[in-house]
Amino acid sequence: MDDRHALLAAAQALRTWVYARRAMWTDLPLQLPPIASPLPAPPVPAADHRVVEPTVAVAPAARSAPPVPEPSRHLAPATPRTTGRQIAKTGKRSISLSDAFASFADWWRPMAIAALVLTLVVGLGLSVRWYWAGLAAAPTTGTVLLESSPANSRVLVDGRELGDTPLRTELSPGRHTVEFRRQKATRSLEVVIVAGRSTVSRLDWTAKRTGRLQVRSDPAGARVLVDGAVRGVTPLDLDDVTVGSHVVVLETAKGSVGRTVTVHEKQIAELSESIYSGWAHVSTPFEVAITEGGGELRLDERNLILLSPGLHALQFENAALGYRETIKTEVQPGATSSIAIVPPLSSISITSTVPAEVQIDGERAGETPIANRAIKIGTRDISLRDAAGSERTITVTVTTRPITVDVDFSKP
Known part of the structure; x- marks a missing residue:
């Protein structure tokens, strides 16, 4: 009961002090006294049995504080609160405004710190619990359904054989290469697996395998022919080019360029050419x-x-x-x-009045008579030497028509 009366008395004193301070409000800057150097705490006086009423500051006449309501008649008279700061354990002492604040601070700060620590501990515990619960519940694989038309195609995923289509299996998240095999044919697809989700990958063996072809030229506007068929002008993008090798020709007024391009399924083949002399x-x-x-x-x-x-x-x-x-x-x-230019071949026949050895352009060709010997067209030097050492040299022009040469050793 004494603590209750002391708290009521402190509240009344606080309210009175607030009203007094409000009456002294001014627009002038606040003047703060210089901070004095810390001094040793004065000795605590002995307990005094005199009752001291709280001191109330008197407001200036210009701004008088509103009257302070009387305490309720139902409450018992205020009794000074005895604190641990008193040396005497018995007796009464006066209650001042500073004592009320100190009493309030004695229990408010520890309670606030305890509440903050408790909030942090509980929040951290809940966060850790939710985190681990989320990890435990998160899926680690995804599901894929592999189909083919017609069915019963052998399936390999990342090189590992799993069975025949239709086939449902679980895979780790990420990209996987799926290989379908049927008779002697093989086709590959790529699937992307997402954890906790299902996907379908289907292969149609009867569908035409196509790829993309991008054609560019400098200058632009060149006519594009693919395997002899006109497909448009550059820049040109084609999405229906069958898989395999194709002859692509770019034609302009300045000339044309031809290239062989290989197109792969679901890939982009690029051709870029500069057209100049x-x-x-x-x-x-x-x-x-x-x-x-x-x-x-x-x-x-x-x-x-x-x-x-x-x-x-x-x-x-x-x-x-x-x-x-x-x-x-x-x-x-x-x-x-x-x-x-490789000169075409013609033919030559050589005869002489006496047997003689024949050389054509310095190479031995045989002995006379020579009939229908192959020879390149153009100007040729022919030399003949008989057994006595006599020599005859002539120059002939060989054309595409057969030629005959007759040498008379009796003439110089």
Whole structure:
């Protein structure tokens, strides 16, 4: 009962102090006194049996504090609270505002700290329990249903044989390679497994296997032919190209470029070409005139011809030798292709008035008479030597027509 009266008295004193302070409010800055250096605590006075009423500050006349209501008549008179700070264990002492605050702080701080610690411990325990419960309940595998048309295809997952379709199995989360085998054919698919979920992977053996083809050119706008069929102009994306090798040709006004492209199932094959001129180098043992489509082409000092990229059909001709031939060559952008003219074969027959050994361009050809010997067209040097050492040398022009040479040793 004494503690109750002391608490009521402290509350009344606090309210009175608050009203007094509110009456002294001002707009001027707060003036704080300098902090004094700490001094030793004064000795605790002996217990005093005198009753001291709480001191109440008097507000200025300009702002008078509202009257303080009287304590309830139903309450017993306030009795000073005896604390552990008193030296005497008996007796009465006066209750001041600072004593009321100290009494309140004695129990409030420990209780607040205890409540905070309890809250942290309980919250941490619940969090750990929920975490481990979640780990225990989380699924670690996913389910996949593997089907094929027709059924009964052998199934291997990541190289491990599991059985025949239709087949349901559990796999670890992530990507897996599924291989279907039927007779001598093999096809592979990729499945993605998610923990706790089911997925279906189906293979149709009767469906056409296709891939994608992306074609680009510089400059753009080139006509695209796939295996001879026009499919559009660059840039071009095709989604229905059958699996396998295809000949892709890019055609422009500046020329054409042809490439062989291999398309794989469910993959993208890319073709990108720059279309600009290239060179053709011509090697020939005799003079030739070069034309293409009726237009004359001239060799430079390096025996090079500047041509547009693509396939060319060049005509080579030497009227004096009776030579005419068409040679096809493919010119790549910025590259040099080579053309070597191989003289065609004609035939020669050689006779002499006396038996003689024959050499053609320094190589032994036999003894006269020689009939219908194969020889390359062009200018040839023929030498004959008889048994006495007499020698005759002549130069002949071999054309595409057969030629006959007769040497008379009786003439110088």
